[in-house]
Amino acid sequence: MTLLLFLAQTIRIAIPYLFAAAGGALAERAGIVALSLEGYMLGGAFGAVIGAYYTGSAWIGVVTGVWWGIMLAAIHAVCTLRFKADQIVTGVAINLFTVGITRFLLQLAFDSSSNSPRVAGFGGDNIGGALALVSNPLVWLGLATMPALAFVVYRTTFGLRVRAVGEHPLAAASLGVPVNRVRWVAVLGSGALAALGGTYLALDQHQFTDSMTAGRGFIALAAVIFGRWDPVRAGLACLLFAGAETLQIRLQAAQLIPSQFVAMIPYVLTIVAVAGVVGRSVPPAALGRTTD
Amino acid sequence: MTASVGGPTAVVRMNGIQKYFGAVHANRGAEIEVGAGEIHALVGENGAGKSTLMKILSGMQAPDGGGVEVGGRDVTGWTTAQAIAAGVGMVHQHFMLVPTLTVAENVVLGREPVSVATFDRDRAIREVEELSKQSGLIVPANRLVADLSVGEAQRVEILKTLYRGARILLLDEPTAVLSPPEVTELWAVLRRVRDTGTTIILITHKLDEVMAVTERITVMRQGATVARMATRATTPEGIAKAMVGRDVDLSVQTSAGSVGRGKGLGDEGGGGTGLTVRNLTVRGARVEKAVNDVSFTVSAGEILGIAGVEGNGQTELLEAISGLRGVTSGSIRIGDREITHASVRERGDAGLSHIPEDRHQRGLILEYSVADNLILGQQHRFSRSGVMDRAAVATNAAKQVAAFDVRPTDASLAVRTLSGGNQQKVVIARELSRDFIVLLAAQPTRGVDVGAIEFIHDTLRKARDAGKAILLVSAELREVLSLADRVAVMYGGRFVAVMSRADASEDALGPYMTGARKAETESAA
Numbered sequence: 179m180t181l182l183l184f185l186a187q188t189i190r191i192a193i194p195y196l197f198a199a200a201g202g203a204l205a206e207r208a209g210i211v212a213l214s215l216e217g218y219m220l221g222g223a224f225g226a227v228i229g230a231y232y233t234g235s236a237w238i239g240v241v242t243g244v245w246w247g248i249m250l251a252a253i254h255a256v257c258t259l260r261f262k263a264d265q266i267v268t269g270v271a272i273n274l275f276t277v278g279i280t281r282f283l284l285q286l287a288f289d290s291s292s293n294s295p296r297v298a299g300f301g302g303d304n305i306g307g308a309l310a311l312v313s314n315p316l317v318w319l320g321l322a323t324m325p326a327l328a329f330v331v332y333r334t335t336f337g338l339r340v341r342a343v344g345e346h347p348l349a350a351a352s353l354g355v356p357v358n359r360v361r362w363v364a365v366l367g368s369g370a371l372a373a374l375g376g377t378y379l380a381l382d383q384h385q386f387t388d389s390m391t392a393g394r395g396f397i398a399l400a401a402v403i404f405g406r407w408d409p410v411r412a413g414l415a416c417l418l419f420a421g422a423e424t425l426q427i428r429l430q431a432a433q434l435i436p437s438q439f440v441a442m443i444p445y446v447l448t449i450v451a452v453a454g455v456v457g458r459s460v461p462p463a464a465l466g467r468t469t470d
Numbered sequence: 471m472t473a474s475v476g477g478p479t480a481v482v483r484m485n486g487i488q489k490y491f492g493a494v495h496a497n498r499g500a501e502i503e504v505g506a507g508e509i510h511a512l513v514g515e516n517g518a519g520k521s522t523l524m525k526i527l528s529g530m531q532a533p534d535g536g537g538v539e540v541g542g543r544d545v546t547g548w549t550t551a552q553a554i555a556a557g558v559g560m561v562h563q564h565f566m567l568v569p570t571l572t573v574a575e576n577v578v579l580g581r582e583p584v585s586v587a588t589f590d591r592d593r594a595i596r597e598v599e600e601l602s603k604q605s606g607l608i609v610p611a612n613r614l615v616a617d618l619s620v621g622e623a624q625r626v627e628i629l630k631t632l633y634r635g636a637r638i639l640l641l642d643e644p645t646a647v648l649s650p651p652e653v654t655e656l657w658a659v660l661r662r663v664r665d666t667g668t669t670i671i672l673i674t675h676k677l678d679e680v681m682a683v684t685e686r687i688t689v690m691r692q693g694a695t696v697a698r699m700a701t702r703a704t705t706p707e708g709i710a711k712a713m714v715g716r717d718v719d720l721s722v723q724t725s726a727g728s729v730g731r732g733k734g735l736g737d738e739g740g741g742g743t744g745l746t747v748r749n750l751t752v753r754g755a756r757v758e759k760a761v762n763d764v765s766f767t768v769s770a771g772e773i774l775g776i777a778g779v780e781g782n783g784q785t786e787l788l789e790a791i792s793g794l795r796g797v798t799s800g801s802i803r804i805g806d807r808e809i810t811h812a813s814v815r816e817r818g819d820a821g822l823s824h825i826p827e828d829r830h831q832r833g834l835i836l837e838y839s840v841a842d843n844l845i846l847g848q849q850h851r852f853s854r855s856g857v858m859d860r861a862a863v864a865t866n867a868a869k870q871v872a873a874f875d876v877r878p879t880d881a882s883l884a885v886r887t888l889s890g891g892n893q894q895k896v897v898i899a900r901e902l903s904r905d906f907i908v909l910l911a912a913q914p915t916r917g918v919d920v921g922a923i924e925f926i927h928d929t930l931r932k933a934r935d936a937g938k939a940i941l942l943v944s945a946e947l948r949e950v951l952s953l954a955d956r957v958a959v960m961y962g963g964r965f966v967a968v969m970s971r972a973d974a975s976e977d978a979l980g981p982y983m984t985g986a987r988k989a990e991t992e993s994a995a
Contacts, residue, residue, distance in 0.1 A: 335582040335589045342568045342579050349566035352530065353580035353630065354551035463569075 184424055186311050190382070192420035193320035194219065194391075197375030198398030199405070199412045200323040201368035206407055207331060208364035209344035209464040213269025214254055215372045216395025217276035221246040222373025223380035223390055224280040228287065230297040230381065239297065240316070240377050247373020248366050250276060255365040259358050262468045273395075281388055292388055299381040316378045323371065324413030331409060340364055344462035372398070400448040407462060419444040479506045481541055481638060481669050482527065488535030489522050489693075494878060494887055496522040497533070498693040502671075504638075504686075509660060509670045511680040511701070514690035515713055515919040516891025517877055520673045521563065523690070524640045527671075528560040529553035540638065554580075559631025563642040563673075563890075563917065565623050569616035573609050573626050574598045577633050598629065605632055606659055620780070621652040628659065639663065642673045646917050657683050675713070675919035677706040689713055714921045742770045743805060744939020745791070745908045750800035752783075752790040754963075760786035762963035763800070768908065768939040773930065775942045775954025778983055783963035784943045785827065788912050791941070792824045793817045794832075804908050818847060821907030825897055825914050827943070829890075833897040836886040840876065841867035843885050844900050866903075874899040875925065891922040898926060902933060909933060909940045915949060927953060947976055947983075961985050 198219055202212035222243040229235075229242025254272050257263040281291070288294050301313040311317050331337040339360050342350040347357045372395065379394070380386050397419055405412030426440030482504040489497035497519045504510045514520050525531045527538060529550040538546045540556055548556075567576050574594045583593040598611040607625040615623060624644060631639055641660075645653045660683060664670055672684060680687060681701060689697040689712040697712040711717055745768040754760025761783045768774045776784055789795035791802055793814040801810045804820045812820065826832035834843050844867050845852045852862050867881035874895045876888070885893055894914070901909065911930060915923045930953060934940055944950050950957055957974040959967040959982040967982040981987040 333588045335584060338571070338575060338579065338582060338589050342571060342575075345570050346566070346568040349568050349576075350579065352528075352550060352560070352562065352566045353634075354549075354554050355580045 184428070187427070188417065188420045188424045189317065189321070190311060191423050192416050193317055194375035194379045194394050195398045195401055195416035195420060196320045196323055196413055197378065198372040198395055199401040199416050200327045200409065201371030201375075202399050202402040203327060203405070203407060203409050203412050204331075204340070204364050204371065205368035206402060206465060207344045207462055208340045208361050209347060209462055209467065210254075210258065210361060210365055210368075211265040211269055211466045212368060212399055212402065213266055214250070214272035214395075215368070215398050216391055216393065217269075217273040218247045218250050218369045218372035219376035219379070219391040219395045219398075220273075220276045220280055220389065221250045222376030224283065224376075224386050225373065226377035226380045227294045227297050227386035228283075230299075231287075231294065234298055236298045236300050236381055239381055240374070243377030243380070244370045244373050247369040247371075247376070249369075250373075251366050251369020254369070255362050258468070259361055259365070264468070265466050277389055280386070284386065284388065294386040296384045297381070299384045314378075314382070316374070316381070319374070320378065323374075324409045324416075328409040336360070336363070341462075344464055347464050347467075397444045400444045403461075404444075404448045406460075415447075418447070480504060481506045482671070483539040484523065484527065484536065485539075486536035487523060487526060487533050487538070489519070489526065489531065490534055491887060493880065493883070496693055497526070497536075499536070499695075500690060500693060501695040502688045503698070504669055504671055506669055507664060507667050508685045509664055509672060509683050511684035511687040512671055512673045512690065513675055513677075513680060513687060513709060513713055515675065515921045517692075517889030518690040518713070518919075519693040520690055521642055524560060524642060524671065524673060527553070528558055528640055530560070554634050554636075557635055557637035558640070559634055559636030559638070560640040561624070561627040561631060561642065561644060563646065565627055567615045567623055567626060570614065572612055572614055573618070574611040576615055576626055577601075577611075577630050581634060598633070601629060601633055605629065606662060607632075621648055621655075624648065624652075624656070625659075628663075632663070636668065638669045638671070640671045640673070643675070643917060644672070645674070645676065645679060653679075677709055677920065680709060681706060691715055710920055713919070743803075744768045744770045744772070745941060746801075746803040747791070748801045748803075750787070750790060750802065751798040752786045752795060753798050754783070754786050757963070759798070759963050761790060764963075764965055765800075766958065766965065766968070768941050770907070770939050771934060771937045772956065773934050773940040773942055773954045775944065775950035775957045776960050777944070777947050777950045777957055777979055778960035780945050782960045784912075784960055786963075787960070788824075788827065788910055788941075788943060792822065792826075792910055815847075818904075821905065822910070823901040823904060823906035823908070824910045825901050825912060827912035827916070829893055829897050834885050834893060837884055839882050840871065840885055840888070840896055841881040843896050844870050844881070844903075846900065848900075848904055870896075870899040870903055873903075874929075890917040891919050894918050894926070895922065898929060902929060907939060909938055910943075911940055912943045913945060914942070915944075915946070947979065951976070959983055961988075 198215045201218065202215050205212040225246030226239040226243030230239030250272055254268055257268040258265045284294060285291055300315060301310045331340060339350065339355050342355060343357050343360045351357050376391060379390065398416065401415035401419055402412045404415040422440060422443040426437050429435060430437055480503045482502065484500065484502045487497045487500040500519055500523050502512065502523065512520050512524065522531065526533045529548045529552060532547045537544060540558065545556065577598045578594045583590040583597065595611045602609055602611065607629050609622055609625050609629060615626065618626065644656060648656065660670055674680060684701050687699045687701055687704065687709060688695055689709065691713060748765050750761055750764045751759055752761035764787065766774065778784060786795060790797050793812065797810055801808065803809065804822055807820045809817050809820050830836065835846065841863050845863055852859050852866065871879050871881050876892050876895045876899065885896060898914065914930065915926050918926065930940060942950060942953055951974060955971055957969055957971060957979065958965045959979055961982060962985065966988055
């Protein structure tokens, strides 16, 4: 029973990571640094709460959440693809902008600097644990995301082009592949996916709280790198990180290890991965490079 | 003049092409006219605007003026996709291949076979294998491009254009990276492709290639077309004169005869020691002993040329001497100074200069200006307590740009905007203008035109005559033969032959280069 609970909690924690990491893998394979996952998630969470609050429907919340993610990603795309701005600077700007704009609108819409009122979510109120999990369609969607992304990246023409554009955009361009259009789709897709992660988070807690994503976008990015930019491996990394987090929560009562150390696990593992301890970790060659 | 060229069946006609890159006027009224089914040479010095003209033809760049006609249709300013659709395919000087994709994926990219909305990998492989058989361009369809040899990669490039049904094939300096047998094979392929009715434009500055495979020639100089001729009716000297605008001594770069006057001829006697390498073994990226127990000496006032097919340890040897790669065992000395484990900076101070084989990766920082690139590695000599002395940098730049004839002469331009030959001149200017005892010259004229080759060879000879010890590594056997006082052949990480220039010839060295003959004695140099 404890194992089942452990598993349920791990999945619950992993879902936002899975969505965001899928977005990260998609963008980075196309050569765009996915530093703004955190912003997309936070924007998605806020958008979802707005939609759910004014319509009373969690599904509408999903739509508005994703729409927020796409809009933020569009800003990123315009800056980096249209105006060739630096991807890292733009990514950081998106994250900061999102923190500010959601805080501002939170105040404006709900007259609160900390949290929104309670909104609708998925699953009943009275069922907890594993049952709440299986009744939430976003959980199933989240679990399906990585295999689906793997299929897109490795089995479709779009995926082939994404990989080509992320490795050698000039070669792709010389063959008539519309490099910028492929990247636009990848960036908007990454915004939508990461926003789904934020949406899940907000609807699961039935409210938006200020800066509620709390660095999850960066953990997702760490999972992408730890998974060597492969969707399936990145998905497993998400589960691993979520498992570590669950462990930390379980162990907190026992006070065996300071929680800060467990919180470090994703980043430590990522550094280990990037340092090349677990096989070679080679990013897409054109990652972060601006091309004309 | 035009009457003899093209004629009524011209498939490509470009008139009065103008193209600017910022301050650089790359094409100033360039013209070319190519007849159907011919192999046409487009020749000219570095920076003459050949590649630019062909990029305009292939749709990668739009002209700022002038007109482009293909098959009688005005196609000025078309896109890459339109050019491909119209059957114009370009094989670029720097390969346009995605290393992490397979051969088949690279070939079909942008025109992928699809079944039920997904990429049909099996069909892609089948189609590529079929095309490979038809054209005689043998490639492993399912292998990653990263694992291919240079020759194979080039075949993939040509296959890419044929897969798109290219009727007009543009090749930008296709032999720059090929070994002699691969070049011969390429010519056979091109002739076969030409015989099926495809028109081929060959950008090159190697005049023997022009004479060997082309029918007509367009010569460019400083962005403009200066001559058009039929290959049969001209000579290498005639082409060279048109390219450079003056008479060029071709014997220097073509043949034997110019045996160096170096003192170290034959053995290591003579002048003082420059570079001494003893029992050097170096680990490679994939092989345990990329350099295997190699010993040699380069005396002051001597050029030791290393011949050999690329990938036989030359790169690792140079990296070990220059301090970019660790040494497994053995020792390296410059003069009397032991530098086996010294840092790159210490080696420089000990008197080592290095012209790296890949100027883009190791020789230059492309985004930096010419002036900044000219002081790389010596910035400490151009600064006072950590602050750059811009005036000294500028003075140095003006001096070197004039001395080495770097064009354009504006040293504030980013090196990226220069042509390959002028970029190479920047590297050479920097490495030769410092104090040094030993010079490592790796592929010093790769991707460089006739005029610049002559200049670079002269520069190296002068350095030799001034008492420098020069280790020359070149994939061009003729370059080794025209410069070296002694010639070593590297094969499988070893020196399999060392001979004086007088004994060395293409015939004598060839068997060693292919591994057909092994060293009779291990007592190298």
